[in-house]
Amino acid sequence: MRRAEASVSLVELLPLRRVRLPSASKLAPYLRAVDRANWYTNFGAQSRALERRLAERYAVPADTVLTAANGTVALTAALLAADVPRDSYCIVPSFTFTGTVSAVLLAGLRPWFVDVRRDTWALEAEAVARELARAPGEVRAAMPVSPFGAPLQQAPWQEFESRTGIRVVVDAAWCFDSIQAMRLPTMVSLHATKVFGVGEGAFLAGGTPEFTRRARAITNYGIEADQGSVRVGGNFKLSEYSAAVGQAALDGWAARRKAALRVKAWYLEELGGLPGTALLPGYDGDWAPATFALRFDEPLAARMLDRLSAANIESRMWWGRPCHRLRAYSAYPAAEQPNTEWLCERVLCLPFFESMKRRDVRRVGKAVKNALRSFTSPRTR
Numbered sequence: 001m002r003r004a005e006a007s008v009s010l011v012e013l014l015p016l017r018r019v020r021l022p023s024a025s026k027l028a029p030y031l032r033a034v035d036r037a038n039w040y041t042n043f044g045a046q047s048r049a050l051e052r053r054l055a056e057r058y059a060v061p062a063d064t065v066l067t068a069a070n071g072t073v074a075l076t077a078a079l080l081a082a083d084v085p086r087d088s089y090c091i092v093p094s095f096t097f098t099g100t101v102s103a104v105l106l107a108g109l110r111p112w113f114v115d116v117r118r119d120t121w122a123l124e125a126e127a128v129a130r131e132l133a134r135a136p137g138e139v140r141a142a143m144p145v146s147p148f149g150a151p152l153q154q155a156p157w158q159e160f161e162s163r164t165g166i167r168v169v170v171d172a173a174w175c176f177d178s179i180q181a182m183r184l185p186t187m188v189s190l191h192a193t194k195v196f197g198v199g200e201g202a203f204l205a206g207g208t209p210e211f212t213r214r215a216r217a218i219t220n221y222g223i224e225a226d227q228g229s230v231r232v233g234g235n236f237k238l239s240e241y242s243a244a245v246g247q248a249a250l251d252g253w254a255a256r257r258k259a260a261l262r263v264k265a266w267y268l269e270e271l272g273g274l275p276g277t278a279l280l281p282g283y284d285g286d287w288a289p290a291t292f293a294l295r296f297d298e299p300l301a302a303r304m305l306d307r308l309s310a311a312n313i314e315s316r317m318w319w320g321r322p323c324h325r326l327r328a329y330s331a332y333p334a335a336e337q338p339n340t341e342w343l344c345e346r347v348l349c350l351p352f353f354e355s356m357k358r359r360d361v362r363r364v365g366k367a368v369k370n371a372l373r374s375f376t377s378p379r380t381r
Contacts, residue, residue, distance in 0.1 A: 014360055016314040017290075018353040019192045021199060022248035030244035039240060042220070046243035053250055054203055060182055063209040066216050067243060071173050071189035071202040073219070073236035075103035078185045078204055079141060080232060081215035082167040084109060088140035089333075091131075091166075093123050094322040095340040096145040100171050101323050104143065108232075112136055113324040113334035120281050121147040121295075121343060125156035129164065136333040141167045148293045148318070148349070149174035149195070151282045154183040154206075170206070177257060178287035182206030185215075190246060195260055195290040196253060198245040201238050259354035260288035266358050267292045267350075270365035276372055291318075291349045294368070299345035300375055307371040308350075313364055316349045 030046060037045055047067050055062040068074035079090065086108040092100055094113040104111045114131050117124050123144045132139060142160070146152040154170060161168045161184065172179055173189035176196040182205050190201035204215055214231070217224045222233030238246075249256075264283075271294060272279060280293040296304070301317050308315045322344050324334035350364055 011312045014313045014351050014363065015353070016316055016349065016351050017193050018355060019197070020353075020355065021192060021197060021245055022252060026248040026252065027244060030247045031241070034240045034244055037240075041237055041239045043216070043237065044240045044243070046240045046247060047238050050238075050243045050246045050250070051203070053247070054205065057250075058179065058182060058205055060205050061209065064205055064207055064212045066204045066212050066219065067190075067238040067246075068202045068204065068219055068236050069238055069242075070200050071171075071187055071191065072099040072103045072106070073234065074187045074202040074204050075100065075143070075169060075171060076106040077215045077218040077233070077236055078169045078187060078207070079103065079107035079109060079143075079167075080218050081207070081211050082141065082169065082185070083214075084141045084167055085138070088138045089136065090141035090143055091123070091128055091139060092143050092323070093145050093340065094324040094334060094337055095121060095147065095319055095343055096171070096323060097173070097319065098323060098326065098328070099173075100143060100145055101329050103171075104141075109141060110137075111323075111329060111332045112139065113322075113329075113332065113337065115335055115337045115339050116147075116343070118339040118342060121150065121347075122152060122281075125160040129160060131335055132164070134335065139166055141169065143169050143171055145171040146173070146175050146178070148280055148291055149176075149178045149287070149289050150280050151175075151178045151180055151285060151287070154181060154186070158183045173202075174290060176288075177260075178282075178285070178289075185211060190242075193290065195288050196249060196256070198238075198242045198249060201242050201246065256354055257288045260290075260352075261286075263352060263354065263356045263361065264289055264292070266356075266361040267352075267365075270361050271368060274369070274372070276376070289352065291352045293318075293347055293349050295343070296346045296348070296372075298375075299342075300372075301344075301346050301348040303375060304348050304368065304371055307374075308364075308367055311367045313367055314351060317344070317347065318349050319347065320344050 185207040218233035219236035222229040222231040
């Protein structure tokens with residue numbers, strides 16, 4: 001083994017995420033309640049209690065919160081509950097996770113990819129409204145996405161919906177702690193990789209009680225009371241076991257949030273204001289994230305990923321391939337995507353988990369700074 005390889009192998013791997021859900025002891029009271037009830041799915045006591053607690057957290061009516069098996073099916077249920085005509089177009093960003101687009105197709109709609117703003121990394125309601133004149137067909141839905149938990153202002157989208165009649169569903173998968181006001185049907189992921197997770201899961205909130213009633217039926221094959229299936233649906237429900245994890249996770253949320261904010265503060269101290277880079281928009285706000293997304297001025301994300309990997313530090317270009325270029329979606333129409341293409345080459349997510357130590361963040365910061373210096377050196381340009 002060469003000396004350089006040997007030295008790297010001795011350095012402990014710093015993973016992108018180190019997930020920790022509630023311990024067995026914290027789960028035990030809720031699991032015993034599941035045992036006593038002898039009820040394991042189909043809107044049992046644990047999922048209903050979790051919905052009530054989420055409603056309290058976000059100050060919305062309890063009958064407007066619905067848990068689901070994962071974020072993709074929650075978005076699918078929301079689009080179906082919005083009664084958007086099949087085969088009409090749904091506006092989506094290409095700078096997003098593939099699950100966003102999958103939900104559009106699962107709901108029987110066609111994605112139309114519209115470019116995001118370079119400064120916010122997200123769709124802008126006014127820009128989308130202007131783009132409608134060039135729509136490839138009938139547009140009946142839009143799905144703005146909050147990038148990596150960046151706070152997304154919903155008021156402009158509410159106005160967009162009122163003005164155009166286009167139904168809006170918000171993909172706020174990363175936004176458990178950054179949602180400011182739910183004015184529209186909004187999906188928040190509860191995947192284990194998010195800042196608050198249950199393993200696999202999600203919830204919808206922000207719709208009307210009637211909208212949520214329809215969405216709930218859709219998560220159970222479209223069944224309503226004794227009428228059978230009155231609309232298309234599927235088995236999208238959250239199990240009682242996953243809901244029990246959610247209950248225990250809420251019990252421990254304050255401590256977890258505090259830990260995430262501590263790691264975030266270290267990153268802001270270490271890499272905030274670093275020349276040649278910019279932070280995720282709104283990252284300095286009072287909310288707990290699940291990642292540290294750094295945007296480089298130059299298209300350096302792939303090179304930085306390789307350099308960090310050589311230092312045994314995991315990182316990820318989470319949305320490094322624009323969705324409109326993925327084989328599954330390449331046949332669907334896309335507006336010009338200069339900002340999306342620009343961001344995809346420049347955004348890199350760095351290690352972030354609540355048990356990180358300050359020395360871990362310093363290690364990442366040192367590696368990033370050293371790499372940037374080498375990239376701008378005359379020898380390596």
